[in-house]
Amino acid sequence: MTVDVAIVGCGPVGAFLAGELRLAGVRVVVLERSVEPTVHSRAFRLQTRTLELLDYRGLLDRFVANAIRIPKTHFAAIRPPLLDLDLLDTEHPYTLGIPQARTEAYLVEHAAGLGAEIRRGHEITGLEQTGDGVVLQVNSADGPYSLTAAYVVGCDGGRSLVRKAAGIGFPGVPGTVSALLGDVTLGDPDAFPSGIPGTLRTRSGLIMAVAMPDTGIRVFTCEFDRPVPDRDAPVSLDELRAAATRVTGLEIEMSEPTWLARFTDSSRLVDRFHSGRVFVAGDAAHVHFPIGAQGLNLGIQDAMNLGWKLAGQIHGWAPGDLLDSYDRERRPAADRVILETRAQLALMNSDERIDPLREVFRELLAIDEVNRHLSRMLTGLDARYQPEPTAAVHPLVGRLAPPLRLRTAAGPVRLAELLRTGRPVLVDLGDEPSVATAAAGHRDRVDVIAAREEDGATVGALLIRPDGYVAWAAAPDVAPAAVESSLPAALAAWFGLATAAVR
Ligand SMILES: Cc1cc2nc3c(=O)[nH]c(=O)nc-3n(C[C@H](O)[C@H](O)[C@H](O)COP(=O)(O)OP(=O)(O)OC[C@H]3O[C@@H](n4cnc5c(N)ncnc54)[C@H](O)[C@@H]3O)c2cc1C
Structure with a gap:
């Protein structure tokens, strides 16, 4: 049996990637060891950048209709002031x-609806790369079997077997804190020492609580001076109660746990995002302390970045180094999240020597420019897939496409809505004939759309990748000669040779 892509792991990242690959017409099988979908939710927040990506694929309305919008969020549990997402330049200024x-259920439904084959109860036990494919060893209720795929993507979480089997290293720093979580019923929610939602920092650690939509109150504890326990050791309610008492000095009545877990702040990033035909994405590629709600978001962005590139490779039009750009673009993004989560955890440390630093940060957060800077960092909005702009490169290149409102022959449309097909889009906003002419040989891969900006011309033309990032842009008054000298090169660099040249 042979497939184009086998995805190992049907968590949020594997499910999202499956949808992306199906949208691009790639045959994909997802192998997931759990028989049933998970009912325990580690993540409970989606960040702005992920909301933008969901919007591109027409998925956002369903998420918004079944969630709550949170317009402000915290940095390092400093409150006030909170991070004010309203200061951001986005159509979705909220988490x-x-x-x-x-989230997983919606993404699985989306992928399955597009024709992804999802095999539950199928566990990968090993893999081997041959010259032109990867052979996976799979265990299932019907017995072991092997599956050959042209490419494999390990979306199999922090302990990824795929990563290990492919020989991809996972350097970083080991955990130093002891953290617990429990979804519980509180005896007296109004008396919870941090408030709900809230965080209390004491000389012994941190305690936080948040109301979960489906599973009661989630209580977190984090202690900075205790031995880091074995991650696999089961957690009891008594252990959570004892940690809460050590942190607060109070006996807190908790009962009926629906989920108890432990975690730490181990921070790691793969030494390469792929080895031969084996790729990793999501927690399989990076782990960090779960502060600021970013792991799942980072993984969805990996999947969005990788999906169309892998599809281009399978369909035969990808330029030589397109797949290498996955590592080039996602490594700095993951590095930045690791930096920022470690910074937040350092600021949250219960050591009294951190107190003055927190006070300085409290003052800084009250300055709009700082508040915006940290919000952009936390939400992923500051990601830029390109070195700093030069005079020759439009400042939008490497950035996510701006949230433009457009008018086309078919009526008004948001730029985000042009990306529903998952295909690259060249938007000609200035009626400049050289734009469409330059793209003539790419019409099989690139949609060319003539439009006008509703609110005055700020851009002349935009070449947008399927993941929403700008590959090329021109100013409103761009000269035809400038289009001719730069657009064909950008098309070839990202989407391969023009059809005529291929023939
Ligand atoms: C306490 C806590 C709170 C968090 N809160 C947030 C938050 O609010 N927002 C946020 O963005 N992130 C948050 N995160 C991080 C987030 O949960 C993870 O980043 C996210 O689950 C990663 O998704 P994934 O698909 O990469 O991996 P996973 O969700 O770990 O999924 C991996 C899948 O692979 C399967 N698998 C593993 N091995 C095999 C195998 N050999 N064969 C077949 N299948 C296999 C597993 O069964 C699993 O289904 C939090 C994490 C924690 C611990």
Whole structure:
């Protein structure tokens, strides 16, 4: 049996990637060891950048209808002041409160609806790369079997077998803190020492609580001076109660746990995002302390970045180094999240020597420009897939496409809506004939759309990748000669040779 792509792991990242590959017409099988979808939600927030990506694929309305919008969020549990997402230049200036189990269910439905084959109860036990494919060893209820795929993507979480089997290293720093979580019923929610939602920092650690939509109150504890326990050791309610008492000095009545887990702040990033035909995405590629709700978001962005590139490779039009750009673009993004989560955790440390630093940060957060800078960092909006702009490169190149409102022959449309097909889009906003002419040989891969900006011309033309990032842009008054000298090169660099040249 042979498939184009086998995805290992049907968590949020594997499910999203499956949808992306199906949208691009790639045959994909997802192998997931769990027989049933998870009911426990590690993540419960989606960040702005992910909301933008969901919007591109027409998925956002369903998420928003079944979640709560949170317009402000915290940095390092400093409150006030909170991070004010309204200061951001986005159509979605909020985080979305939604349990991971629901996010996964929606993404799985989307992928399956597009024709992805999802095999539950199928566990990968090993893999081997041959010259032109990857052979996976799979265990299932019907017995072991092997599956050959042209490419494999490990979306199999922080302990990824795919990563290990492919020989991809996972350097980083080991955990130093002891953290617990429990979804519980509280005896007296109004008396919870941090408030709900809220965070209390004491000399012994941190305690936080948040209301979960489906599973009661989630209580977190984090202690900075205790031995880091074995991650696999089961957690009891008594252990959570004892940690809460050590942090607060109070006996907190908790009962009926629906989920108890432990975690730490181990921060790691793969030494390469792929080895031969084996790729990794999501937690399989990076792990960090779960502060600021970013792991799942980072993984969805990996999947959005990789999906169309892998599809281009399978369909035969990808330029030589397109797949290498996955590592080039996603490594800095993951590095930045690791930097920022470690910075937040350092600021949250219960050591009294951190107190003055927190006070300085409290003052800084009250300055709009700082508040915006940290919000952009936390939401992923500051990602830029390109070195700093030069005079020859339009400042939008490497950025996510701006949230433009357009008018086309078919009526008004948001730029985000032009990306529903998952195909690259060249938007000619200035009626400049050289734009469409330059793209003539790419019409089989690139949609060319003539439009006008509703609110005055700010851009002349935009070449947008399927993941929403700008590959090329021109100013409103661009000269035809400038289009001719730069657009064909950008088309070839990202979407391969023009059809005529291929023939
Ligand atoms: C307490 C906590 C709170 C968090 N809160 C947030 C938040 O609010 N927002 C956010 O963005 N992130 C948050 N995160 C991080 C987020 O949960 C993860 O980043 C996310 O689950 C990663 O998704 P994934 O698909 O990469 O991996 P996973 O969700 O770990 O999925 C991996 C899948 O692979 C399967 N699998 C593993 N091995 C095999 C195998 N050998 N064969 C077949 N299948 C296999 C597993 O069964 C699993 O279904 C939080 C994490 C924690 C611990």
